[in-house]
Amino acid sequence: MPKINFNHLSNLEISAIFSEDKKYRYRLTIVNKSCIKGDTLCIIMQNPSIANIEIADKSVQFLEKLVFEKKVRPFKKIQKMVIVNQFALVQTKDFSGTKKAIGVQNDIIIQESIEKADYVLIAWGKTNPYDERQEAIHNFLEDMDCKNIFATKKHPSRGTYQDFIISYSF
Known part of the structure; x- marks a missing residue:
């Protein structure tokens, strides 16, 4: 069965930071060009899939629609989405959250992205088994x-547009 590729929505400007060997994606930034002024949303997921500046994946496309088309509360005024991950290793199957999968620049970029954001969305899903990494992210948020x-x-790849966003507590 062929792999389905998802397109980014139109009128978006996409940029990304990858490792030199392209094995790690540290940040994917998505700007809504039709919004002149607005807030920044930092989204933290588990690990990156295939999404880059040319194509989205199912999760990224869902988040673009959720934020830029559906404009769900509390994200009605978002101009920029910054997607980072607990682990920066690009992998779609049989992911294992080892220390090597974190990537050497990941924590710095996560902290920078959180610091510059107006809102943070934890979107790694309820079945994320990586408690140690979750704790590290919680520490960044608290600090x-x-x-x-x-x-x-749920994880955005399994999301629905209604009642998808919930409050978060540590």
């Missing part, structure tokens, strides 16, 4: 005294 933190009921 930066983040107040506008939300979560998703």
